Amino acid sequence: MIHLSLPAALAVLLAAFGVYGVLARRNAVLVLIGVELVLNAANLLLVTGGTRTAAAAFSAGPVLTLFVITIAAAEVTVALAIILVMFRRAGHIDLTAVPDLSEDAVEDTAEDTADGAARDLGHSAPAGRAVR
Amino acid sequence: MTTRDIVFTAVGAVTALSALLSVTTKHVVHAALWLLVSLGSLAGAYLVLGQELVGLVQLLVYVGAIVVLVLFALMLTRAPIGPHAEIDTPWWQRVVGALLGAATAVMLASLLLPFFSGATADLDTRPSATPQIAQAVFGTWVWPFELLSVLLLVALIGAFAVSRLVIGDRGVGRGASDGDRAVAEGPPSVGDGRAGAHHSATAVAPAPTGGDRA
Numbered sequence: 497m498i499h500l501s502l503p504a505a506l507a508v509l510l511a512a513f514g515v516y517g518v519l520a521r522r523n524a525v526l527v528l529i530g531v532e533l534v535l536n537a538a539n540l541l542l543v544t545g546g547t548r549t550a551a552a553a554f555s556a557g558p559v560l561t562l563f564v565i566t567i568a569a570a571e572v573t574v575a576l577a578i579i580l581v582m583f584r585r586a587g588h589i590d591l592t593a594v595p596d597l598s599e600d601a602v603e604d605t606a607e608d609t610a611d612g613a614a615r616d617l618g619h620s621a622p623a624g625r626a627v628r
Numbered sequence: 629m630t631t632r633d634i635v636f637t638a639v640g641a642v643t644a645l646s647a648l649l650s651v652t653t654k655h656v657v658h659a660a661l662w663l664l665v666s667l668g669s670l671a672g673a674y675l676v677l678g679q680e681l682v683g684l685v686q687l688l689v690y691v692g693a694i695v696v697l698v699l700f701a702l703m704l705t706r707a708p709i710g711p712h713a714e715i716d717t718p719w720w721q722r723v724v725g726a727l728l729g730a731a732t733a734v735m736l737a738s739l740l741l742p743f744f745s746g747a748t749a750d751l752d753t754r755p756s757a758t759p760q761i762a763q764a765v766f767g768t769w770v771w772p773f774e775l776l777s778v779l780l781l782v783a784l785i786g787a788f789a790v791s792r793l794v795i796g797d798r799g800v801g802r803g804a805s806d807g808d809r810a811v812a813e814g815p816p817s818v819g820d821g822r823a824g825a826h827h828s829a830t831a832v833a834p835a836p837t838g839g840d841r842a
Contacts, residue, residue, distance in 0.1 A: 497630045497632065497748050497749070497750050497751065497752065498630060498632040498633055498636060498676070498677065498748065498749055498751060499630075499633055499746075499747070499748055500744045500747040500748065500749055501741055501744045501745050501746075501747070502633060502636050502637060502640060503636065503640070503673065503677060503744075504740040504741060504743070504744040505640075505737070505741065506640040506643060506644060506673065507736070507740070508733050508736045508737045508740060508741075509644045509647070509733065510643070510644065510647055510670075511732055511733070511736055512729040512730065512732050512733035512736075513644070513647045513648050513650075513651050513729065514647075514651070515725070515728055515729040515732045516651055516725045516726055516728070516729035517650070517651030518725075519717070519721065519722075519724065519725030519728060519729070520651065520652075520716055520717055520721065520722040520725040520726070521651070521715060521716060521717065522714065522715055522716060522717055523656060523707075523715040525656075525660075525698055525701050525702055525705065525707075526651075526656065526659050526715055528698065529650055529651065529659055529660065529663050529698065530651055532663065532667075532690075532694065533647050533650070533651070533663075533666070536666075536667065536670055536690075539670075539682075539686075540670065540673065540674075541740070543674055543677055543679050543682055544677065544744070546679070546757075547677050547678055547679065547749045547751065548747060548749055554764050554768045554769065555757065555760045555761045555763075555764035555765075556764075558679050558681065558682050558757060558761050559761060559764050559765055559769050561679075561682050562681075562682065562685055562761075562765070563769075563772065563773075563776060565685055565686065565689050565690065566689070566776050566779070566780065567776070567779065568689075568690075568694065569689055569693060569694060569780070569783075570779050570780055570782075570783035571783075572694050572697055572698070573697070573783050573784065573786075573787045574783050574786050574787050574790065576697055576698070576700075576701045576787070577786070577787040577788075577790040577791045578790055579701055579705065580701065580704055580705070580791060581790055581791065581793050583704070583705045583706075589705050590714075592717065
């Protein structure tokens, strides 16, 4: 026998820590960690609700938990791909300094950095590009 | 306090403490490792709650795949080693974040704790829930289940397409280098050794990334 207020309290704590993690981090991957904590709080709540009665209808609690875990895997894959694109484009993954990714702004910065790279690096710039 | 209560309190304390550390630590890589501890002990909490299938899937998918993916992303984005204050927002934003987190906790607790207060589940004499879950997944939930496989495929293709995306690259006659880059950096979900070695090689190059991208 188990008192179900304990897992409910743990879910509350996990959700609160996740919200804090989303708001207090600048690194995009660490923001994702906060999102994962909130998702796990929801999962724990689903499992807790599913164990409340012996034969819950359609086993909805555990089955929906499995679905949420799968959706979280898909979400993390796409989010990390976007973060890597941001890192390749901007050189950092600081969410408080997100660059303007629209075409015009990109072309301006591209020209600036191209001038700078040609001036600073001279002939080594094309070699570096080929390595990348 | 029954035995399951005591065991769940212990596992839950580990889960909550490591979750708190994973959102407050100044070491970037430690945050991912504390997340691993938190999700692993949450799998233990599922076991105590009598849902062994969910616990094992949690171990396989979260601990085995998602945390490893997060660690790979940290490595590919040149995560700094050692304590680093730059990964946090300024102190006043963290205070606001803590207030909002506390408000979330109060709201959820005022809703959930009365709902679950005094509720008990007799898990010791209950048969295993796994056959019921299997029948439900392949009976009632079979179409959402199939839809999820399509979702995973879409996420795979989407991650590959996004990782090939080269924003603002408008040069003509740079197709060869673009192709090389797309192949070398590949899909982030795979996390192959080539991409990791590639990025660690570029990590020592002094040129800023924005510059050599142009």
